[in-house]
Amino acid sequence: MEPIIIDDLTLKQIPGTQEFAQEIYDIFTKDTDTFKHWFEGGMWKSVDEVQKYYQNRALNNDSRWKYAMYGIFKNGELLGEIGLSGIDTKHQTGEIGYWLKKSARGQGLVDKLIPIIEEIGFEKYNLRKLNIWCDDDNIASRKHAEKNSYVLEGIQRARKLWPDGSIHSTAMFGKLKSEWKK
Ligand SMILES: CC(C)(COP(=O)(O)OP(=O)(O)OC[C@H]1O[C@@H](n2cnc3c(N)ncnc32)[C@H](O)[C@@H]1OP(=O)(O)O)[C@@H](O)C(=O)NCCC(=O)NCCS
Incomplete structure (x- = not known):
């Protein structure tokens, strides 16, 4: 993945180093309340687990599912990640x-970067459709889907069982390539 520069932000792959793994582990464990929405099965258990995940993802060697996630950097500081967290090459969807870490929120970064990721999805990977699926109580994420004109296609009820025993539904938003305005 080639780095992308947008104003003062650089999007680039996060290397699978121990240093970045520690940084990501710290970001997530300091804010378990909002990051619970990012995980299906519970928070990172160790720095080692984070490092293995990023090393594996960089290999991108699954024949069907691909990943194009970019670290968001400003002046060398890692602010978060955005990208295609799953590309289904068989059905051409993503x-x-x-x-974002807490200190980087509320600044419109995700809304600024979604169009860049759409261009990568629809043009570079030639996808037919992009989805944003989020917990239906993840208001910040839902707002991004709505503001960027994704269509709410349904709520999948009681889709996730969290480690604390609570059950959560998923709001499924989508945008077809034909609905995309570059
Ligand atoms: C999702 C995430 C990146 C959003 O951060 P952000 O882009 O900076 O977005 P903001 O914090 O500005 O929130 C977006 C909007 O939701 C609103 N919002 C956020 N949390 C809210 C809450 N609990 N109740 C009501 N409104 C809320 C904000 O006021 C803002 O509204 P506006 O657009 O009208 O100004 C961030 O919350 C995050 O990293 N969460 C954890 C990971 C995650 O859930 N990722 C998405 C998985 S699908």
């Missing part, structure tokens, strides 16, 4: 994913 899911947009994003997270």
